[in-house]
Amino acid sequence: MQNCSIVVGNAAFTEPCLGTYKYLNVSYECILPPSAPTTNLVTCESETARLSCDQGNINVLSANYGRTNSSTCSTGKPANQLSNVQCRQSTSLSVLTTLCNGQQSCSIVVGNVAFTEPCPGTYKYLNVSYECITPPPPSAPSTNLFTCESQTAPLSCAQGTINVLSANYGRTDQTTCSTGKPANQLSNVQCTQSTSLSVLTTQCDEKPDCSISVNNAVFGDPCVGTYKYLNVSYTCVPTIIICQDKGSTITCEGNRKLNIHFANYGRRDAVTCPHSRASAMSSTCTSSQTRNLQLRCNGKRRCVLNASNSQFHDQCPHIHKYLEVSYSCD
Structure with missing residues (x-):
């Protein structure tokens, strides 16, 4: 944003230290958008x-x-x-x-x-x-996954990265994950865990695949004595690649606005954006640019991207890099 105001208080940030008079210390810079290539x-x-x-x-x-x-x-x-x-x-x-x-x-x-x-x-x-x-990415269909307690939930995307939409660890019906379980472990169908979504987004968002153990140690126990399951809905957000020293513009049609989910400037494999010098592809390096591009692009209809060392910090000088961006139009 070009300007931003926020009331400094517990309503915005929650209470970190009860009884202490607090203040907000924030450091920021003003980023000029690059000129269009x-x-x-x-x-x-x-x-x-x-x-x-x-x-x-x-x-x-x-x-x-x-x-x-x-x-x-x-x-x-x-x-x-x-x-x-x-x-x-x-x-x-x-x-x-x-x-x-x-x-x-x-x-x-x-x-x-x-x-x-x-x-x-x-x-x-x-x-x-x-x-x-x-071009704007197509709307990704959502995947709904049920995983019984004590098992492992496998979230994966053949292309793009995970974006968790909703999640609940508990029980909202008597039939899911009910085989062989006594009635008293299935009767509570009002069992929900409010922190389920934050657990999933923290562990799985922005990754191509993710496995999470479905148990009380990970999610906490929302209803003691009830046999629970995890119900999670997620989409696979398409990813675009821009090779080093190239540029492109991402756009959204109509009134839809950009929403950056993940961005990395570096190299995560030895195949993408090939280079004539083999050593330039021999190592992997990551430099997260998610927050950078969210500040630069979110809420806009179009955003110019240049994959260059002048735009992003060069974490690996001798490696031929690429900019990897997952985004949607919302």
């Missing part, structure tokens, strides 16, 4: 303009087919074909956005056929500026 492409008339993204999809920002100076695309051309520097085709942007937006690569022959003639007798060129945008 844009590509500016100039293509002379009768040639082919090729727009492409290494990562993400094309989003055209501006375009003009015409001439706004006498030097661009001027080699070998007579002066009378270069003198009109007020030549603009107002439909240039709509032509490019219709053809190229949302594509990973796009080609167009620069000429009157594609754009129509804005100034007869002038030798023209196409000047287009575009960025590469990572």
Whole structure:
């Protein structure tokens, strides 16, 4: 946020030391958002303009087919074909956005056929500026998992990271995990443990997989004498990868806003973002950027990301790194 106010008291922070008059000591910095990584492409008339993204999809920002100076695309051309520097085709942007937006690569022959003639007798060129945008992740279906007391609950994501939605350790019906149990251990169906969600989010959120023992030692005993189970609902949040020294923009459609779940700048495997020098992929290193990107991106419709040492602390100077980000549009 650009500014923030909070009332310093037990209501906001809870009571850490009863009877003591307390104060809040906070250290903060102001982070300037990086400039968007844009590509500016100039293509002379009768040639082919090729727009492409290494990562993400094309989003055209501006375009003009015409001439706004006498030097661009001027080699070998007579002066009378270069003198009109007020030549603009107002439909240039709509032509490019219709053809190229949302594509990973796009080609167009620069000429009157594609754009129509804005100034007869002038030798023209196409000047287009575009960025590469990572499309919003699809809404992830939720998984509902029941695990009986004394067993282990396995949460896992084939792709992305875990985001726990709800959890309860206790009993809310007589049938779940009831096989072989006496009636007196199944009769209490109002058994809930309020701290179940915080236990799961602390241990499992932002991880690709997680195992948790379902027992009183982990969750506490909410109802002595009742045979309990864990009911947890979670989604797998998609993860995007941006290789070192590359950039992209994450966006949300409509009124939906970004919510960063996990971010790391480093290397967690020897496969992602390959490098010609094997030693640059030989080690793993992690540098959590979750809080950094939450402050920078949460609540916005779009956020520019640059995977570079100038943006994030370099924990491993000799390793070719990548930015790993899990996010949703809420």
